[in-house]
Amino acid sequence: MPVITCIDDLKRIYRHRVPRMFYDYAESGSWTEQTFRENTSDFEDIYLRQRVAVDMTGRSTASQMIGQDVSMPVALAPVGLTGMQCADGEIKAARAAEKFGVPFTLSTMSINSIEEVAEATTKPFWFQLYTMTDADYVSRLIERAKAAKCSALVITLDLQILGQRHKDLKNGLSAPPKLTPSTIANLMTKWRWGIGMLGAKRRNFGNIVGHVDGISDAADLGAWTKESFDPTLDWNKIAKIKEQWGGPVILKGILDAEDAKMALNVGADAIIVSNHGGRQLDGALSSIRALPSILEAVGDQIEVHLDSGIRSGQDVLKAVAMGAKGTHIGRAFVYGLGAMGQKGVEEALRVIHTELDISMALCGRRTIEELDRDILLIPENFEGRWQG
Numbered sequence: 001m002p003v004i005t006c007i008d009d010l011k012r013i014y015r016h017r018v019p020r021m022f023y024d025y026a027e028s029g030s031w032t033e034q035t036f037r038e039n040t041s042d043f044e045d046i047y048l049r050q051r052v053a054v055d056m057t058g059r060s061t062a063s064q065m066i067g068q069d070v071s072m073p074v075a076l077a078p079v080g081l082t083g084m085q086c087a088d089g090e091i092k093a094a095r096a097a098e099k100f101g102v103p104f105t106l107s108t109m110s111i112n113s114i115e116e117v118a119e120a121t122t123k124p125f126w127f128q129l130y131t132m133t134d135a136d137y138v139s140r141l142i143e144r145a146k147a148a149k150c151s152a153l154v155i156t157l158d159l160q161i162l163g164q165r166h167k168d169l170k171n172g173l174s175a176p177p178k179l180t181p182s183t184i185a186n187l188m189t190k191w192r193w194g195i196g197m198l199g200a201k202r203r204n205f206g207n208i209v210g211h212v213d214g215i216s217d218a219a220d221l222g223a224w225t226k227e228s229f230d231p232t233l234d235w236n237k238i239a240k241i242k243e244q245w246g247g248p249v250i251l252k253g254i255l256d257a258e259d260a261k262m263a264l265n266v267g268a269d270a271i272i273v274s275n276h277g278g279r280q281l282d283g284a285l286s287s288i289r290a291l292p293s294i295l296e297a298v299g300d301q302i303e304v305h306l307d308s309g310i311r312s313g314q315d316v317l318k319a320v321a322m323g324a325k326g327t328h329i330g331r332a333f334v335y336g337l338g339a340m341g342q343k344g345v346e347e348a349l350r351v352i353h354t355e356l357d358i359s360m361a362l363c364g365r366r367t368i369e370e371l372d373r374d375i376l377l378i379p380e381n382f383e384g385r386w387q388g
């Protein structure tokens with residue numbers, strides 16, 4: 001096994017092993033990809049304060065997210081088509097998360113179904129819900145997540161309409177892949193992926209196929225999802241979903257202090273400051289830049305998490321020290337999964353944990369509770385001053 005020292009090591013192997021169309025799916029932002037790029041580069045504008053001669057023994061990265069114990073403040077974010085990055089990808093990622101003691105979030109647009117992941121794991125996972133115009137289907141999905149004992153519902157709010165990612169259109173993205181001459185040529189170089197896929201439990205969208213009338217293949221499904229995301233989603237509907245669910249609710253896709261206040265009013269347990277990994281509104285602020293104003297507006301009344309741009313334990317440290325109660329990783333675990341399956345996700349988590357632990361110690365802190373802005377050097381104008 002190669003020596004893995006950072007998330008980029010996993011990304012290099014991932015790129016080599018996974019079919020181009022799925023690599024491109026994960027590695028794209030919308031339109032010019034400005035927000036996608038700045039999600040990561042903006043972390044570099046924040047510096048850490050090195051402190052010395054502090055007793056470093058007895059360190060721990062353990063914390064809580066929505067009252068649930070986590071071995072570090074990092075959850076696996078919902079990523080569509082994870083089971084196309086690696087055979088049974090959702091099951092493998094969920095098992096890695098369980099082993100590491102961090103939450104796994106299953107996407108509505110997953111390959112392995114809610115039931116398959118529940119059967120393959122022993123601890124509750126979180127379920128991410130997309131709201132569709134078919135209210136009965138959404139209601140059945142919520143009941144299925146309840147039956148599977150999911151311990152939180154993550155409602156995504158920033159994808160009522162899909163942002164355009166150029167490469168997906170050019171690649172003709174589908175699950176399973178459509179066999180065009182260029183796809184076949186590319187698949188022939190990905191034998192490891194192909195062998196795995198031959199043995200996969202499932203190669204289509206497990207939460208949808210068989211649960212929605214008339215959906216049997218990828219072509220139907222593409223058309224269905226385009227028509228099905230609910231363009232009328234509003235705060236009243238969110239309140240109704242919350243009521244049906246009856247358990248912890250996390251609202252994902254908040255990037256503005258006004259929306260954070262709405263999330264608070266609706267009684268969410270947590271919000272995720274997110275721009276969907278730069279995949280939706282290109283030209284929006286990076287999540288880490290949006291975080292301070294949201295914390296200022298609601299941070300003392302609701303748990304605030306962050307996703308989009310986390311590629312290292314130092315990024316986790318910066319977000320948490322700034323005031324986020326937790327972070328979510330998407331691409332960082334997908335690279336590991338595509339590179340080497342469950343072991344790769346475990347490696348991604350190990351890398352992030354090591355970086356978090358060592359950086360925390362070198363800042364003179366031993367526990368997550370001790371982290372605060374005092375360890376950060378944040379540029380004066382980090383949030384930006386915008387004309388009113």
Ligand code: GLV
Nearest residue numbers: 080109159276279
């Ligand atoms: C779906 O969540 C996507 O970003 O493609």
